[in-house]
Amino acid sequence: MSSSAVEVLDISKRYDECVALDCLSLQFREGEFVVLLGPSGSGKTTLLSILGGFTKPTSGTVRIAGRDVTQLPPAQRPTVTVFQDYALFPHMTVQDNVKFGLEMRRVAKAERMRLASEALTLVGLEGLGGRRIHELSGGQRQRVALARAIVIGPAVLLLDEPLGALDVKIRRQMQDELHALQRSLKATFIHVTHDQEEAMSIADTIVLLNKGRVEDIGPPERIYRQPASLFAATFMGDTNLLEGTIVSVANGTAAIETPVGQVLANGTGTVGAKVSLSIRPECIRVGSSNAESCASLGRARLHDFVFQGTHLRCQASIANSSKGELVLRLPADTTTVPETSVDLWVQSRDVILIKREGPNDSYAA
Amino acid sequence: MGRLPTQPLVWAFVAAMLTFIYLPVVVLVLFSFQGGDLPVPPFDGPSLKWYARAFANDRLTSSLWNSLVVGSLSSAAATLLGFLAAYGMFRRKPPAAGAVRFVLMAPLTVSYLIIGVGLLIVFNAAGLGRSLLAVGIGHTVINLPLCYAIIYSQFGDHLSNIDHAAHDLGAGDLTTLRRVIAPVMLPSIVAAFCLSFTLSWDEFIISMLLSRFDVTLPVMIFELMRAGLTPEVNAAGTIVFAISFVAAIAAAIAVVFRPGRSR
Numbered sequence: 001m002s003s004s005a006v007e008v009l010d011i012s013k014r015y016d017e018c019v020a021l022d023c024l025s026l027q028f029r030e031g032e033f034v035v036l037l038g039p040s041g042s043g044k045t046t047l048l049s050i051l052g053g054f055t056k057p058t059s060g061t062v063r064i065a066g067r068d069v070t071q072l073p074p075a076q077r078p079t080v081t082v083f084q085d086y087a088l089f090p091h092m093t094v095q096d097n098v099k100f101g102l103e104m105r106r107v108a109k110a111e112r113m114r115l116a117s118e119a120l121t122l123v124g125l126e127g128l129g130g131r132r133i134h135e136l137s138g139g140q141r142q143r144v145a146l147a148r149a150i151v152i153g154p155a156v157l158l159l160d161e162p163l164g165a166l167d168v169k170i171r172r173q174m175q176d177e178l179h180a181l182q183r184s185l186k187a188t189f190i191h192v193t194h195d196q197e198e199a200m201s202i203a204d205t206i207v208l209l210n211k212g213r214v215e216d217i218g219p220p221e222r223i224y225r226q227p228a229s230l231f232a233a234t235f236m237g238d239t240n241l242l243e244g245t246i247v248s249v250a251n252g253t254a255a256i257e258t259p260v261g262q263v264l265a266n267g268t269g270t271v272g273a274k275v276s277l278s279i280r281p282e283c284i285r286v287g288s289s290n291a292e293s294c295a296s297l298g299r300a301r302l303h304d305f306v307f308q309g310t311h312l313r314c315q316a317s318i319a320n321s322s323k324g325e326l327v328l329r330l331p332a333d334t335t336t337v338p339e340t341s342v343d344l345w346v347q348s349r350d351v352i353l354i355k356r357e358g359p360n361d362s363y364a365a
Numbered sequence: 366m367g368r369l370p371t372q373p374l375v376w377a378f379v380a381a382m383l384t385f386i387y388l389p390v391v392v393l394v395l396f397s398f399q400g401g402d403l404p405v406p407p408f409d410g411p412s413l414k415w416y417a418r419a420f421a422n423d424r425l426t427s428s429l430w431n432s433l434v435v436g437s438l439s440s441a442a443a444t445l446l447g448f449l450a451a452y453g454m455f456r457r458k459p460p461a462a463g464a465v466r467f468v469l470m471a472p473l474t475v476s477y478l479i480i481g482v483g484l485l486i487v488f489n490a491a492g493l494g495r496s497l498l499a500v501g502i503g504h505t506v507i508n509l510p511l512c513y514a515i516i517y518s519q520f521g522d523h524l525s526n527i528d529h530a531a532h533d534l535g536a537g538d539l540t541t542l543r544r545v546i547a548p549v550m551l552p553s554i555v556a557a558f559c560l561s562f563t564l565s566w567d568e569f570i571i572s573m574l575l576s577r578f579d580v581t582l583p584v585m586i587f588e589l590m591r592a593g594l595t596p597e598v599n600a601a602g603t604i605v606f607a608i609s610f611v612a613a614i615a616a617a618i619a620v621v622f623r624p625g626r627s628r
Contacts, residue, residue, distance in 0.1 A: 054533075089527065
C-alpha cells in the first residue's frame with residue numbers, strides 16, 4: 001500500500017511520569033540514510049529501540065516494509081541493530097560472530113562461510129575472521145558489529161551511536177565508510193547521534209528531536225540554512241540570535257527592528273510580530289557592502305580572536321548597543337588588527353527568520 | 366592519618382596474624398606425617414604410614430568418594446539454579462525484585478543447624494528419610510544463594526546488549542543462554558561451582574544430620590576421632606584440606622583469568 005520502508009504512526013512512549021516520545025509520526029523511504037539527531041533525553045534512542053523491537057511503545061504503530069511490526073519481537077523484524085557498545089560475543093572469533101545470525105537462520109554451512117567472508121570484505125576486515133574480539137581495535141570491533149548485522153541482509157539497519165566510542169579521526173573515516181556501505185547495500189539506515197556534524201556529513205534526512213518531539217525534519221543543508229525552529233537553529237552549529245519585531249514586509253523581505261538596528265531578512269510575517277533572527281557566524285562579513293540585498297549590522301569592535309585552523313573565530317561588539325555581541329567566523333587568512341572598528345554586513349538570504357509561537361526554547365549547550 | 370612509624374612492628378603484626386591463621390593447618394599437615402602413634406610433639410617422621418592406613422580403611426575411602434559425589438552433584442545443581450535465577454533477575458527485572466532477591470538470599474542468614482533440622486523434619490515427613498541424596502539436597506539449599514550472588518554480580522550492562530544482540534540475530538531464549546550468555550559468564554559459573562564445592566566438601570552439620578549409613582568425609586573423620594586421636598585423622602584432614610585448597614584456587618583463577626573478556 002505505502003512505499004515507505006519505515007513508517008511510524010502516532011508513537012508515544014511514557015515512563016511513569018516522564019514522556020520519552022510524544023505522538024511521533026514519521027516516514028522514511030527505502031534506501032534512505034536517516035539520522036535521528038538530538039541532545040540526550042530527546043528520545044532518539046528510545047525511538048530506535050522501538051523500531052528495533054526492544055522497547056514497546058505506549059501507543060502507536062510501527063510499520064516496516066508495509067507490515068505492522070509493533071507487536072513483533074526483534075528477531076521477527078526485518079531490522080538489525082548495531083549497538084553503541086557493539087555487543088560482540090567476546091568468546092567467539094570474528095567469523096563466528098558474523099556467522100551467528102546466519103546459523104540462527106539455518107543457512108547451510110558452506111553458504112554461511114561464503115556470506116561471512118563477503119561481509120567481512122565489505123567492511124574491510126578480510127583475512128581477520130580468525131581473530132578473537134579482544135585482539136581488535138575499537139574501529140575494527142565496530143566493523144565486526146557492522147558485518148554481523150549486514151550479513152543477514154536486513155531491510156533496515158539501526159545504528160545506535162555506533163561511532164560514539166571512536167576517536168575523531170577514525171570517526172570521520174567510519175562516517176565515509178558507513179555512507180559508502182549504505183549506498184552499495186541500498187538498505188535503509190537509521191542512525192542515532194547527538195553530533196550534528198556527524199549527522200550533516202552522512203544523512204540524506206535528519207530528524208531533529210527535542211523532548212520527544214520532532215523539531216525539524218529534512219535534508220541537512222535545508223535544516224542548517226533554514227531551520228524550522230529556534231531549537232533547530234541553535235542545535236545545528238553555532239549561531240547568533242537576535243530578538244526583534246517585524247516593522248515592514250515587502251516583496252518577500254521583512255524588515256526587523258533589532259537591538260543592533262534594522263535588519264532585512266527573507267521571509268514574511270505580520271507587522272508587529274515578535275521574531276527571532278538567526279545568523280550563522282560565517283555569514284557575517286567584514287567591510288563595506290554595496291549590494292541591495294545586504295543588510296548592515298553597523299560598526300563593531302572585533303576582539304577575542306581564536307585561530308581554529310579552517311577559520312578565525314572572533315567576537316564583535318556592536319557600537320551603540322549593549323546587547324550587540326556577535327560571534328564571527330572570518331576566513332583563516334584574515335589580517336584584521338584586534339580592537340579595530342569595522343563595518344559588519346550580512347546578506348538578507350543568510351538571515352533566518354524564526355517565528356516565535358509559544359515556548360519555543362533554544363538549545364543551551 | 367599518620368603512617369605507622371615502625372616498619373618492623375608492622376611486619377611482626379603480619380607474621381603474628383598469619384601464624385594465628387595458618388599454624389593449626391601446618392600442625393595438622395605436619396603430624397599427618399608422624400612416625401609414632403600420637404599426633405603430638407615431638408615430630409618423629411616423616412612417614413606415610415598413616416596415609417597408607419587411611420587409604421586402607423574402606424569406610425574412609427568410601428566416605429571420601431561420597432563427599433566427591435555429593436559435592437560435585439550438589440554444586441552442579443546449585444550453580445545451574447543460581448545461574449538461571451541470576452539470568453532471570455537480570456533479564457526480566459521482575460516487579461518485586463527486592464522481595465525475590467530476599468527469598469533467594471535468605472538461606473545464607475539461617476544457621477546450618479536450623480536448615481539441617483528443618484530438612485530432616487521435611488524429609489522424614491515426606492518419607493525420604495536420611496541419605497546421601499538428602500545431604501546433597503541440603504548442600505544445594507545452602508549453596509544456591511552463594512552461587513546466585515556470585516553469578517549475578519557479574520551480569521553487567523554490557524551483557525544486556527549482548528543478550529539483545531543474540532535475540533536480534535534470531536536466537537531464542539534457550540539458544541541465547543546456551544550459546545552466548547553461559548559461555549560469556551563461564552568464569553563466574555566456574556568460580557561459583559568451585560566455591561560451592563569447597564563448602565559442601567567440608568560441611569559437617571547438615572551432613573551429620575541428614576546422612577545415615579553412607580556418610581561424607583567430615584562425618585567419617587568425626588567418627589574416627591571418637592574412636593581415638595591418631596595421625597590417621599590428620600592424614601584424612603590433610604586430604605580434605607588439600608582438595609578444598611585446590612578448589613578454592615581454581616575459583617580464584619576462574620575469577621581473575623577471564624579469557625576473551627573484552628574490557
